[in-house]
Amino acid sequence: MRQGPLAGRYPAVAAMVILALIPYLALSAAIDPLVPIITAQLHMSVQTMSLSSGLGNAAYAVGTVLAVQFAQHLPQRRMLLAYAVVLAVGSVVAASAVNPAMFIGGHVLQGLATSMLLIAAAPPLTIGFPKEKLRNTAVIMNMCVFGAVALGPFIGGAQAESQAWRPLFWIIAGIAVLALIMAALTFEDAPPADLDAPRDLPAIGLAAVGCAAAFVGASQLTTHGFGDAAVTLPMFGGLALIVVLVVYQFRSRRPLLTVRTMLTSSIPVAGVGVALFAAAASVAATALTANVxxxxxxxxxxxxxxxPELGGAVVMAVVFGIVITRRAMHYLPLVGMVLLAAGILVFQVALPANQPLVLLAAGLTGLALGATVAPALFVAGFSLQSNSLQRVFAIIELFRAVAAFMVAPILAHFATTVSIDLAIGTSYALWIGFGLAVGGAVFGVAVYALSGARPQKPNLDEFLDGDDPAWHSPPLLARIRPGVSAAPDVPSAVTAPAVGAPDVDVEPTGMVLIAYDGTDLADFAITQAAARLGTGCEALVVCVWQPVDVGFSPTDEQHFDADRATEVRGAAERTAAHGADVAREAGFVARSVAVEAVPTWKGIVAAADDHDASVIVLGPHRRSGLLGHLQGSVASAVVAHTERPVLIVPQYQDVS
Known part of the structure; x- marks a missing residue:
């Protein structure tokens, strides 16, 4: 397929993402005032309308998993175009519905397509452009998700005033068609992500059945009690299947979702947890109070x-764009949880009808929403390599959809049944929301404290290059788990002699250990080390690897699954053997070995100790500008943790 005329242009791609995400997300927040009008005109019950919303939300949750699976085996940008077609078709069907079946079918297609578009379009917008655009992307993502949601109540109320619902739905359909047009104009063909990835039908089945059952059960609360089998069986059964999905993916040798990596690392766990607490607590602060x-x-x-909720979301989106390149990004979700708790308290005082306090509470809630979920999503994503971003987004959106969309009907049912006075019942529900907001803040702080995690400035060069995460995330609860180190692999002063220093004279008396990662810089380091140390020396070429993050650049084109340790080990062994060939050509008497270790410096130091190396050779990666003056975090950590001489080749020069 030919490229679109606007392919690769950031403003056009950003506009496509905005148009793709806004329709369903805005509609989901705008539909409540329209329920009486829609049910009357389409001759459907309130229970059927609740079922429609539940199925649409379930489709949104399932779409995150489907999008990841399709991306592995199908051309990614062509699938994005297909998702845009589904969104447009679903929007037109819903707007032109003449019966409940058409309306529900269109709404389900809208939910499914929106989450698939989010997973397919958002990560390329984040990592597919220079880091200077990342601030803009942060603002766009925040506004797409929460700006649209914050604007929903006003849009729905304005439409309900005219006693009609179709004009809004046709506007939504028009925006969806514009999204399709922009998807075609910005089309840039991209191959599947990993043709060797498994087709994980059990994961898709668990997600589909689990989400559908859970949301259908929750939707039954409109007309059934919480203890009725029509509610409890599907709702708790569906939640159990979602838990089974998480456990299955955690234990799978070749998982579709990177659950294991996220749930064993401190910062992603904190980010996901805060996002879930915020999504659940915000329901009490908005939907329930609106009913009163x-x-x-x-x-x-x-x-x-x-x-004012929209205004708060706009302000915090701009703040997020400012801090996304700074250490302060870690603190933003915590600030958001505090603001959310404060907004809920103000709502408590404002009900049933204190307008100035409602305006203040809405503003605080908007600030809170803008500071929590989207920043927490990026905090988690920055803790892994950039090629995992699509799966990180999928996991968080799956969990967030379950937390937010399921809590809403549960709390609404609680508010209407705990007291005959809706205002009093809602007040009780608000205290639950307040507890969730405080609990989320405490959870995030506790995970950081017990794991030894600390706020760090993200290294966006490393992240966007795909070399490393943007910062170090210690293992979960590292400080209280025996034998687990929370020490980060961070740059420190490198005092070892480097190639190019005029007074350096290294004379090895034993084996030379060469750390090799398969890059051109590593090849250059070998040749320079041979020139410095002399030919005929015995050398051990070491390639350090780990599952999921890999830790090296394969030197052949053989496919392997990064989540499967045996395949990563094989690729590492081939890479190390290639490095040994390069070393022999340079004049060393070389052999190779692959070592599994996290972080990389530990494997290098351990191998040097095991083989009593006389000198360690490293070729650290460098960046331009200020970062170019640093030698590299792995090299720094090796120097800090070994007493052996370390020879650093700090600069790669392409002499071809």
Whole structure:
């Protein structure tokens, strides 16, 4: 397929992402005031309408898993175009619905396509452009998700004022068609991510059945009690299947989702946890309070009272764009949870009808939403390599959808049944939301403290190059687990002699250990080491590897699954053998070995100790600008943890 005329242009790609995500997310927040109108015109019950929303939300959750699977085996950008077609078709079907089946079918297609577009389009926008664009991407992602949601109540209220629902749905359909047009104009063909990846039908089945059952069960709370089998069996059965999905992916040798990596590393666990708590708590702060206000004010009036939520989301989106390159990014979700707790407390005082306090509470909630979920998503994503970003987004959106969309009907049912006075019942529910907000803040701080994690400035050069995560994330609970180190692999002063220093004279008295990662810089380090140390020396070429993150650049084109340790080990052994060939050509008497270790410096130091190396040779990666003056975090850590001489080749020069 030919490229679109706007392919590779950031403004056009960003516009496509905005148009793709806004329709369903805005509609999901705008639909509540329209329920009486839709049910009357389409002759459907309130329970059927609740089922429609539940199935749409379930489709949104399942779409995250499907998008990851399709990306492995099908051309990614062609699939993005297909998802845009589904969104447009679903929006048109919903807008033109003449019966409940058409409406539900269109709404389900909207939810499914939106999450698949999010997984397919957002990561390329994040890592496919220079880091200077990352600030803009952060603002766009925040506004797409939470700006649209914050604007929803006003849009829905304004439409409900005219006693019609189709005009809004046709506008949504028009935006979806524009998204399709932009997807075609920005089309840039891309191959599948990994043709050797497994087709994980059990994971897809567990996600589909689990989400559908859980959301259908929750939707039954509109007309059934919490103890009814029609509620408990599907809801708890579905949640159990989602738990089985997580355990299955955690234990799988070749998982579709990187659950194991995320749930064993401290910063991703903190980020995911905060996002879930925030998503659940925000329901109490918005949807429930709106129901109380609708008893006093018209839908459009209530929508106006919630407009400060949009303003808060805009302000915090800009703040997020500023701090995404700074250490302060780690603190933003915590600030958001505090603001969310404060907003819920103000809502407590504002109900049933104190307009100034409602405006203040809405503003605090908007600030909180902008500071929590999207920043927490990036905090988790930066803790892994950039090629994992799509799967990170998928996991977080799957969990967030379950937390947010399932908690809403549960808390709504609680508010209406705990007291005959809706305002009093909602007040009780708000205390639950307050507890979730405080619990989320405590959870995030506790994970950092017990794991030895610390706020760090992200190394975006390493992250966007795909070499390493943006920062070090210690193992989960490293400080209280015996034998687990929380020490980060961070740059420190390198005092070892480097190639090019005029007074360096290294004379090895034993084996030379050469750390090799398969890059051109590593080849250059070998040849320079031979020139410095002399030919005829015995050399051991070591390639350090680890599953999932790999840790090296394969020197052949043989496919392997990064989540499968045996395949990564084989690729590492081939890479090390290639390095030994390069060493022999340079004049060494060389052999090779692959070593599994995390972080990389530990494997290098351990191999040097095991083989009593007389000198360690390293070729650290460098960056331009200020970062170019640093020698590299692995080299720094090796120097800091060994008493053996370390020869560093600090600069690769292409002499071809």
């Amino acid at each position: 206000l609708l008893q006093t004010y018209s839908p459009v009036h209530v929508g106006l009272l919630y407009l």
